[in-house]
Amino acid sequence: MSRTVAFVGCGRITRAVVGGLVAAGDAPESLRGVSRSGARARALSEEFGIRAAASVQEAVDGADVVVLAVHPHQTPAALDALAGAPAGGGAVLVSLVASCRTKAVVAALPGTAVVRAVPNVAVAARRGVTVLSSGPGCPPGAFHTARALFAPLGEVLTVREDLMETVSALSGAGPALVAHFARALARAGAGQGLSADTAAVLAAHAVRGTGALLTEPGATPDAVMDQVASPRGMTEAALRTLDERALPQSVREALDAAVRLSLGRLLTGAEGLSARS
Numbered sequence: 001m002s003r004t005v006a007f008v009g010c011g012r013i014t015r016a017v018v019g020g021l022v023a024a025g026d027a028p029e030s031l032r033g034v035s036r037s038g039a040r041a042r043a044l045s046e047e048f049g050i051r052a053a054a055s056v057q058e059a060v061d062g063a064d065v066v067v068l069a070v071h072p073h074q075t076p077a078a079l080d081a082l083a084g085a086p087a088g089g090g091a092v093l094v095s096l097v098a099s100c101r102t103k104a105v106v107a108a109l110p111g112t113a114v115v116r117a118v119p120n121v122a123v124a125a126r127r128g129v130t131v132l133s134s135g136p137g138c139p140p141g142a143f144h145t146a147r148a149l150f151a152p153l154g155e156v157l158t159v160r161e162d163l164m165e166t167v168s169a170l171s172g173a174g175p176a177l178v179a180h181f182a183r184a185l186a187r188a189g190a191g192q193g194l195s196a197d198t199a200a201v202l203a204a205h206a207v208r209g210t211g212a213l214l215t216e217p218g219a220t221p222d223a224v225m226d227q228v229a230s231p232r233g234m235t236e237a238a239l240r241t242l243d244e245r246a247l248p249q250s251v252r253e254a255l256d257a258a259v260r261l262s263l264g265r266l267l268t269g270a271e272g273l274s275a276r277s
């Protein structure tokens with residue numbers, strides 16, 4: 001594949017995306033990464049064979065796609081660096097930055113085709129889901145390029161950008177929330193006398209198997225619960241206890257808290273995002 005992708009930021013989500021792309025057949029030499037200190041770019045270079053660039057300019061020079069994968073508070077400095085080092089005509093900027101609206105990126109990099117993306121870490125195993133939304137004035141061809149980047153890594157969905165903070169909380173954070181439940185399940189099993197290792201394996205397979213069932217066409221959580229729970233049986237007793245202890249309400253409140261935090265630090269461009277402005 002001749003496409004060149006530059007990653008500005010080489011942390012956890014970049015590692016997951018790069019791992020998925022390399023597993024999907026992208027040539028490692030077509031992928032470049034740059035990080036602030038350089039250490040994490042070099043670590044990705046050692047792990048996957050991608051090119052560790054010494055500067056943003058070196059990373060993005062001639063790239064077809066630039067993936068911005070930094071934290072919201074790191075975004076103004078990263079956009080400044082990008083404004084000083086244009087990738088070249090036609091490059092698509094894919095922003096993974098949480099709480100950062102595409103109009104803020106376009107305001108800092110006028111004329112750039114910007115697509116916002118929320119992948120989850122399961123893209124590393126090519127079983128992820130990535131949600132996209134198109135930035136202002138983004139041509140259809142640029143959106144197609146962004147979709148093609150993530151398509152080999154799992155499902156790709158599109159939503160309106162004003163829903164992307166909810167998507168980040170549900171889908172970006174989703175694997176951590178489900179892992180939290182898996183840990184609680186394993187600890188409960190260990191509390192009943194299973195070895196910690198056996199309980200952890202059983203909980204992990206409960207998550208993996210349920211994921212497979214839930215992603216079959218037409219599947220629903222209710223149908224999966226019905227497949228397991230017989231009337232007045234042990235599963236029903238466990239599910240009733242989860243409801244009585246307000247698990248659904250706890251999950252709703254957890255999502256609310258994440259979305260509130262995300263909206264509270266939203267970058268829209270009105271705050272003068274680029275340090276140059």
Ligand SMILES: NC(=O)c1ccc[n+]([C@@H]2O[C@H](COP(=O)([O-])OP(=O)(O)OC[C@H]3O[C@@H](n4cnc5c(N)ncnc54)[C@H](OP(=O)(O)O)[C@@H]3O)[C@@H](O)[C@H]2O)c1
Pocket residue numbers: 008009010011012013014034035036037038039040041056069070071072074077078081096097098118119120121172173
């Ligand atoms: N983790 C996820 O599952 C996930 C999923 C979807 C979206 N996101 C979003 O993706 C973004 C990154 O998350 P993360 O978890 O990957 O963060 P992370 O692990 O903390 O990595 C951030 C990376 O950005 C680099 N960086 C910061 N400022 C830079 C600059 N000016 N130029 C070049 N590199 C710079 C850091 O460099 P150093 O290594 O030198 O510090 C680091 O490599 C966040 O906005 C997050 O919300 C994350």
